[in-house]
Amino acid sequence: MSQIEIAKIIEQISQEIQIDVNGQGKASVRATARLADVNDAGLLRNLRTAADKTHSKLVEKLIRKGFEPAEIWGWSESGIPDIAVATIIHYYGYEAGKRCTLQATLVCEAFESIGVRAWIQDKLGWTKPAAHSETAMTQIQLLAAIAQQMALQEQRLLEQQQQQTEILARIQAVEVEQERFNAPCGHKYSIVGFANLQGLEISRKEASTKGKKASALCRQQGIEIERIRDPRFGRVGLYPESVLIEVFKAEQN
Known part of the structure; x- marks a missing residue:
């Protein structure tokens, strides 16, 4: 799966993320599960162990991050905070054992530089109010420019790979014909x-x-x-x- 495919997934869930006036983002359970490439019902069951005496490993990880069990249990209604989204994706990318997914790992890598919060802010057009004296690019704008550059680089790489594939096919066709020509009796x-x-x-x-x-x-x-x-x-x-x-x-x- 490429970063371009991940970008398509992000576009599909854009209606299920939100941001407040302070720039703090939230995503639905379904959107978070889609990013991690896991079943949303399974993720919800995992989170709701926050109300049990024995918590799932994911919930334990979230609690260590500072989230309260009651807060975690209510995310199905209120949405999952951006920092928790990052924690959940990281868990399914590296710590979930057999339940780890390649997509979660790739999403972690995609968000490594800009962070989930910065991504949601940029996705929904939120920017920190700048003072009149500020003329430099905001952090979000800078990160967006970096992300765009990375996408262009990936597109160029795909084009180069396609060209290499076409060249290889031509070389193979020439080799087949050369083999026939060199063979004393032909095909x-x-x-x-x-x-x-x-x-x-x-x-x-x-x-x-x-x-x-x-x-x-x-x-x-x-x-x-x-x-x-x-x-x-x-x-x-x-x-x-x-x-x-x-x-x-x-x-x-």
């Missing part, structure tokens, strides 16, 4: 296969006759005949292109 075909390649119709009897002639020529020239399975004839021989050209040319004459 090998069955009698029917070569006839189809030439646009000729051939009966079973004619194929058998030509096969015998091709086999005789191969033996005369010391060429080994390769045998393959055929659904119609059982096993058929593969003959060098040069031999088949001679056989078919002789028949036409």
